[in-house]
Amino acid sequence: MLWCSGGCLVDVVPLMLHPVPPFIVAAEASGVASCLRLLVPATILLFCCLDTWTALRSSIIVLDTVESLFIPFALSSIAYCLLVIFRMLLGMVFHARMIDVADFNQNS
Known part of the structure; x- marks a missing residue:
């Protein structure tokens, strides 16, 4: 317990470190770590703040659903970026030919 300047008691609980899920390691290795900034706090909340198995189980199901949706979303985003780059290159070639x-x- 710590006494804060506002006159209240604050209970300080040390943060427990848990192993990083494999999909986060794979995503960070593939360069899409910025997309996971919202999932990491949810994982920390899952392991540190919930203490009943029912809540933990439902949260695991939610995180598993998010994980299963993340891979197709990331692949579709990469495909869309490649399509935009391809269209830009076609436009550049077309304008260069027009010039x-x-x-x-x-x-003449």
Whole structure:
């Protein structure tokens, strides 16, 4: 217990470290760690704040559902980014050809 400046008692519980789930390790290794910033606090809340098995089980089911939805979402996001890059490259090639045609017509 600590006494804070406002005149209240604060119970300090040390944070217990738990093993990192494998999907977080894999996601960090693949470079999508920024997408998991919301899942890590949920995992910490799951392990540190819940003390009944029923709540723990339902939270595990929710996290498992989020994990199973995360992989298709990440793959679709990567596919969309690649599609946008491909369209930009096509646009650049098209405009470069238009400039070449305009220069050729001007020099003729």
